[in-house]
Amino acid sequence: MQNQKLGFEESLGREVVNSGRCIGCATCVVVCPFNCLEYQKEQPELVKACEKCGICPKVCPRYDWSQSSVEEFVFGKKRDAKEDYGIYRRTIVAQATDKKILQRCQDGGVVTSLLIHALQNDLIEGAAISGLSTDEPLHPMPIMATIPEEVLKHAGTRYAYSPNILALQEGVRQKKKSLAFVGTPCQIHAIRKIQMFPLKKYSNPLQFTIGLMCTESFTYDGLFEQHLQKNMEIPLKNVVKMNIKGKIQVYLKSGKVESIPLSEAKQYARASCHLCGDFSAELADISAGGLGLSGWTFVILRTRRGEEIFDDASKAGVLQVRSAEEEPFAQSLLVKLSKRKRRNAQEK
Ligand SMILES: Cc1cc2nc3c(=O)[nH]c(=O)nc-3n(C[C@H](O)[C@H](O)[C@H](O)COP(=O)(O)OP(=O)(O)OC[C@H]3O[C@@H](n4cnc5c(N)ncnc54)[C@H](O)[C@@H]3O)c2cc1C
Ligand code: SF4
Ligand code: SF4
Ligand code: SF4
Structure with a gap:
């Protein structure tokens, strides 16, 4: 596997992105010498024909990891x-x-x-x-x-x-x-x-x-937009710091500290x-x-x-x-x- 020059689709596309294993680290996007990949919605997306140079499968942390x-x-x-x-x-x-x-x-x-x-x-x-x-x-x-x-x-x-x-x-x-x-x-x-x-x-x-x-x-649309902004009615611009110490602590501009139990946050x-x-x-x-x-x-x-x-x-x-x-x-x-x-x- 390591000696073959694999293209994106048969390596990362199939085995990492489509199988839900992609972290969204953007390494494949950065290393492609032909600019075939773009980073969209925290994932790589093939935007032109892959030249099958075999580089991106060599550096992906979720592919052929030892x-x-x-x-x-x-x-x-x-x-x-x-x-x-x-x-x-x-x-x-x-x-x-x-x-x-x-x-x-x-x-x-x-x-x-x-x-x-x-x-x-x-x-x-x-x-x-x-x-x-x-x-x-x-x-x-x-x-x-x-x-x-x-x-x-x-x-x-x-x-x-x-x-x-x-x-x-x-x-x-x-x-x-x-x-x-x-x-x-x-x-x-x-x-x-x-x-x-x-x-x-x-x-x-x-x-x-x-x-x-x-x-x-955590996902931005889940924890931040859905949970903090919609469910808890905290405008995101009012948050000055977040930390996790047993629970998620949310420090607000007003000096108040709200918290989210980790069990609730895990879904995001x-x-x-x-x-x-x-x-x-x-x-x-x-x-x-x-x-x-x-x-x-x-x-x-x-x-x-x-x-x-x-x-x-x-x-x-x-x-x-x-x-x-x-x-x-x-x-x-x-x-x-x-x-x-x-x-x-x-x-x-
Ligand atoms: C997503 C995430 C989850 C974490 N979970 C834990 C945990 O479960 N337990 C634990 O003990 N520690 C966790 N940490 C580490 C912790 O929050 C602190 O980053 C660490 O203790 C260093 O503190 P510091 O005051 O020395 O860092 P600081 O001096 O405050 O510097 C922090 C540095 O981290 C960089 N940074 C901030 N956010 C990110 C990010 N999302 N991705 C990459 N770099 C970033 C900043 O640019 C900054 O340079 C987590 C960090 C991240 C980013
Ligand atoms: S748990 Fe942390 S280190 Fe692991 S994939 Fe998620 S963001 Fe990366
Ligand atoms: S050209 Fe090379 S680096 Fe770019 S996507 Fe194809 S295999 Fe990956
Ligand atoms: S290098 Fe990173 S962004 Fe690209 S497929 Fe692998 S995990 Fe996903």
Whole structure:
């Protein structure tokens, strides 16, 4: 299968998109050298005859996926059965020291701090992140951030899907030589396949990846338009932040906090998320999650590169750090959610 040059229709079209497995990560759209695909309604759509070059099936995270081969590629070894949340070097709990970051970020502001530090110290020229759409409130939009102010502006989590690979494409278009990538675990899978292929145009500038722990993401028309706006009668423009801590918390401009039980929100989870077995971004250089903590980010340093980036930022004083041992609840939640997600995906 791997040596044949397959076209889109007989590979991704049939086995990923039509079978409901497509995540909507947009990787196939980005890599097609003939611009045969367009990204429409969170899916790839063939807009002209496929040249059957065989590239898109090589990079799709939902096609011909081998966890152990990717682990070998990233870490030089396969995971031990006891490594419940993947291979790593260290776990820590950290928080930004900059108050401006703490005011805007989701948890401890580690992701934003690392990116700003990397930009300010010329480790990167840009970061592929997610921002907010200017037209639709709370709708995420991939952004290539090239200055610290942009990274700060777009701190925080959007719970609908943001295909940040499109932002990576923008960075390459702008001929940036050094880039960071932030994304959900499924997007880190796509990045690793791009690096393994390798598609040098995209893999060469990449300096490091930050994966966001992820149970699921939600449809915009379901959770936001239907539930929040119609059922709960909350105008989306009045929402300043959302977070998930046992339930979905919705922070309003008025200062009020509404909540949605997770059992109610689950119906709006994107269908392809039910097939996903990676909670903690097991293949990222650095993984970051909230794990029930308040004002702190739980961080997993997985690769040497990830550890270097984090230590550099923490030595420069942009982060304060505590031992993950001080947070046994977060640690056990990490194990529980990782095992549960992998088991659920295997059962599907
Ligand atoms: C869809 C989704 C589901 C999540 N579910 C969980 C969970 O179940 N448990 C858990 O512990 N943590 C979860 N997280 C991670 C958590 O919300 C925080 O992103 C993480 O703790 C880092 O916090 P921070 O304060 O360090 O990040 P910040 O400094 O606030 O930076 C966050 C970064 O994430 C980027 N971003 C925001 N939304 C998206 C998006 N939709 N897609 C890609 N990038 C985005 C922003 O551009 C920003 O650069 C989820 C994140 C996402 C995006
Ligand atoms: S990348 Fe190649 S196989 Fe995929 S759609 Fe484009 S031309 Fe077809
Ligand atoms: S690369 Fe992403 S968008 Fe394209 S078919 Fe695969 S999962 Fe879907
Ligand atoms: S649950 Fe999986 S497929 Fe869905 S957004 Fe999160 S990482 Fe991607």
